[in-house]
Amino acid sequence: MHATASVDDITITGVKIADGGLSAAWGGGHAPSTFDWFWLRDHGEDEASLDPKTLQRRVETFAIPADLRAVSAALEAGGRRLRLEWSDGGPPSLYSSEQLAALAGLAPGDEALAPDLPRRPWAQGSLPDPLPSVAFPEVLAGEAGRRAWLENIHVWGFSLVTEVPGDEAATRALALRIGPIRETIFGGLWTLSAEIAEHDDTAYSTQFLAPHTDSTYSHDAPGLQMFNCLEFDGRGGESILVDGLAIAETLRNERPEDFAILTRVMVPGRYVEPGVHLRAERPAIRLDGNGDFLQLSFNNYDRAPFRLPEAEMAAFYRAYGELNRRVNDRANWLTVPLRPGTALIFDNWRTLHGRMGYAGKRVFCGCYHNREDFESRLRVSRAGPKS
Ligand SMILES: [Fe+2]
CATH class of the missing domain: 3.60.130.10 (Clavaminate synthase-like)
Incomplete structure (x- = not known):
């Protein structure tokens, strides 16, 4: 875990839909990270997935289809936000690059x-x-x-x-x-x-x-x-x-x-x-x-x-x-x-x-x-x- 992280460390410069999940490239020159589809659906930060005030989960983890995959992935806000659309037609999920970087071990998370x-x-x-x-x-x-x-x-x-x-x-x-x-x-x-x-x-x-x-x-x-x-x-x-x-x-x-x-x-x-x-x-x-x-x-x-x-x-x-x-x-x-x-x-x-x-x-x-x-x-x- 890095003690501190630069803006580059938490900026996503490119995403690719692969069979096993989403591959994300980072601005700080780190090796790309791959995030599993099921895990991604479970970790959305949009309002359908997470209560924005209490940070309690709203996503129905155990109802996520095992064969779920994203049909589109888009970077927003200069690579600081990611939007995924899903194969089951469920609501799109949003992610902050900051949380993804922390969970990829590139930046301190809220446990620090x-x-x-x-x-x-x-x-x-x-x-x-x-x-x-x-x-x-x-x-x-x-x-x-x-x-x-x-x-x-x-x-x-x-x-x-x-x-x-x-x-x-x-x-x-x-x-x-x-x-x-x-x-x-x-x-x-x-x-x-x-x-x-x-x-x-x-x-x-x-x-x-x-x-x-x-x-x-x-x-x-x-x-x-x-x-x-x-x-x-x-x-x-x-x-x-x-x-x-x-x-x-x-x-x-x-x-x-x-x-x-x-x-x-x-x-x-x-x-x-x-x-x-x-x-x-x-x-x-x-x-x-x-x-x-x-x-x-x-x-x-x-x-x-x-x-x-x-x-x-x-x-x-x-x-x-x-x-x-x-x-x-x-x-x-x-x-x-x-x-x-x-x-x-x-x-x-x-x-x-x-x-x-x-x-x-x-x-x-x-x-x-x-x-x-x-x-x-x-x-x-x-x-x-x-x-
Ligand atoms: Fe004592």
Whole structure:
């Protein structure tokens, strides 16, 4: 998939009706693409095929004749639109060259989150100075501030927010700039301190918390996690962040066998307290259909018992230990002393978080967002006022 595409890449310069389908030549000098007739009828962008407002299908896919073919093909709008007339006398179908180019792999499609803005893997020392950050009033005031915030999260896997009032109302207002707050067994917006013992979890203590991702016991781990520091009076307690994307890509290059094991072996996570028993499983490193990094899941505190045949178990422990070594290598850590006025939001599918031990009083409030709600807000924000 091309990260960016020129106008030529998405302009059709000629079409030919062949037996198997339509052959389209491209302006950017790419090899011609062939589109199957049945597929073409199924992917029309005209109003009979697709609702222009909701982009829901209207075409009756399963009523398309198997022997369908086009009887005429015409380019319009300088090669940016294609019109096909059909052998069964059905309504003509229209296509944008942009969508055809995306589905031919010549240009980014709408599955690409921000194709012109690649994610930047980082380790300690390779982050910008100052750290990726936006000010609370700007995020609340308008689209530019919100977009800068969302882009920080997309590119770096986290963002600081400064000038945040130290109360739940401000934290909620900030969270809602992205989308709905996710409800879990911890509530929607939660408050976390060592004095609160509502949940039997290590997070509700003062001890060191090794870097981890949250909710390995959830089938759909939250996409984002946000903390706002309401009170701090003590020593220590710095937040630790680690880039799981950087670690996964380094493992892929340096230890391909371990990487393959981590993408294959299903690791269960669980959370148990009175009245609750959550359990889910997935590989520590999850890849998308293109083999690109999608999600890191790593929480040794919450790992549930599981067993593989002996040789595989040894190989898994080796690979998992290698992942653990990199996660806990301080050269990969960013430590941030979060104090009142500063909030932190991070991508829980990419960025591991932990906490140094502390003494004193430390009160945080925070919440989770679903991943698709973050992605939706990023797409809409970047598309501008049209959407
Ligand atoms: Fe956590």
